[in-house]
Amino acid sequence: MEKHNILIIGGYDPTGGAGVIADAKTAKVLGVNPLTITTSIIPQNNKAVYNKVDIPKKVIKEQLDAIFEDFDVSIVKTGVLNEDAINLILKYKKDYDFKIVCDPVLKSTTNYEFVDENLLEKHVDLFNECYLITPNEEEFNTIINFIEKNNLWKKFDKNPYVLVTGTNDKLITLKDKNVIETIKGKKIDKEVHGTGCVFSSAIASFLCRGEELIDAIKKAKDIVLASVVYATKTKYGYNSNPTYINKEKVIKNLSYALYLLKKINFSLIPEVGSNIAESLLLPNSFKDVAALTGRIIKNKLGGFYIVGDIEFGASEHIAKIILAAKNYDPQIRACMNIRYDEDLIDVLSEKFSISSFDRKLEPPNVSTMEWGTKYACEKFGGVPDIIYDKGGDGKEPMIRVLGVDAIDVVKKVAEIQRIYDRM
The missing domain is CATH 3.40.225.10 (Class II aldolase/adducin N-terminal domain)
Structure with a gap:
């Protein structure tokens, strides 16, 4: 049976609750082969983010070269990115024509800012090339306000899908805000680290398996719900635990x-x-x-x-x-x-x-x-x-x-x- 490869590009969380480790665990649960590239090392836990150390451009490029030389990749899922990573992703997309699912991680749940205004503008370049962007409501409002404030709609010659996430997710197209579908979900009152990563990477994994977008989102909601129910307890909270029950x-x-x-x-x-x-x-x-x-x-x-x-x-x-x-x-x-x-x-x-x-x-x-x-x-x-x-x-x-x-x-x-x- 053909093995589907998904490339995960993002930050390294040493606790494994979020970042490329959580993404890779999610992909593995769904039977997809996870390939990972680290853009930043982010020492963090459920209490705080201690730092964000960006990986040099040369090292990010070497990771990309190593993967694309040896693997066919149809879906790239992104998390925490720096400017060098975005520039390289855009370059490699021209060469390899993969779909991008972007989880725009602007800040942590502990309010550590991952993105300043210059980096957010660089993200706008990436958004134009995305198949799907998965912000939560706060991130979505920040992105739209930034685009409008800085007159950046001119950067868009495409109209990517945006899934505004929450208990009930709203799938729209970015430029015209046309609502395609609202996908209802279930809410559990439990603060869990890494659920955004799990949700976005689950959608990307289902797309990698050939699912249509709406079906991929609906199935991914089951994954993220289970990751909350079966979350791993830590001293200060819970880490996501990707689990698939169908x-x-x-x-x-x-x-x-x-x-x-x-x-x-x-x-x-x-x-x-x-x-x-x-x-x-x-x-x-x-x-x-x-x-x-x-x-x-x-x-x-x-x-x-x-x-x-x-x-x-x-x-x-x-x-x-x-x-x-x-x-x-x-x-x-x-x-x-x-x-x-x-x-x-x-x-x-x-x-x-x-x-x-x-x-x-x-x-x-x-x-x-x-x-x-x-x-x-x-x-x-x-x-x-x-x-x-x-x-x-x-x-x-x-x-x-x-x-x-x-x-x-x-x-x-x-x-x-x-x-x-x-x-």
Whole structure:
């Protein structure tokens, strides 16, 4: 299979939360081969930017020569640039005719200024040659005001796409501000270092894979959302963590989880059977949750059958648990129900976090699974490994095992089964 190459040109952040390292990690997650060129060394973390040391023009040129001599490049993604880097990019674009996706990093979230007025004017030359520019709203306003104040529209003989980023992104064309589409997103109140880099490089990577622009943006929004949900905690904040969770990934996880389940002597099957489910990130409805269309049921030989196929929207029942749990921890995307055993619960409390709900306390006209999960999570102060209930009129007692994905859940179930077998 052809390997797509993306060239990433920008600053080096030694923490890896932003800059060319974050860009390269994003490209790698998306199956694109990242080639990188460093324009500046930027010692920074979630607390401050300490300096910006520009790489000499000769060294930037040598990096470009080394790459273009040996690799075919269709997309170049840029971040922090200096004047020499911009001049070289413009020169090489004439020779190699690549598309440029520019993330115009004007200042850091800690308010370190990367660009003065002279360098911003040089960026305007670059903008004219871009396929796509991805400023946030503040950067966009700064750029437009600067262009208009200095009468720089005359520099533009092209009309590049601009994606003004935010919770809801607005795709426009630069010169006429014509709105092409507004792409809605989800907001998580969490300050994460490097999300702009991840978003822009994800768009560039999808374009490199041959996606159309709108599709590339929509898919990239899923990446940046996941990079926030799965962000790496540091002493002073969070670093972005590029993660890609799509339907194919969910189905693969469930398939492998069922494969692992077959490897263990699984006997903790309730009378109603077991099911296992995994959702997309921050699911909106049961249609975003995949599960078995049938159940895992006992056979007469002491083993079990797996009945049905893995499909999205297959089980509203188990989906309600995941949909409720996401409000307490969006990383928890999977669940499996297994047989309740009172003695087992007592033993499991030594190894797993556990909470429960009592069906007798259930208010009228509510979903048991939704209410019960919320009740158990609020009692625990988060999402535990296990939520159980002791049943009720015509309702079998049940243990529900939760985890970050279906594989994680089955590994927990395997450990629970081992504990049960030793009892």
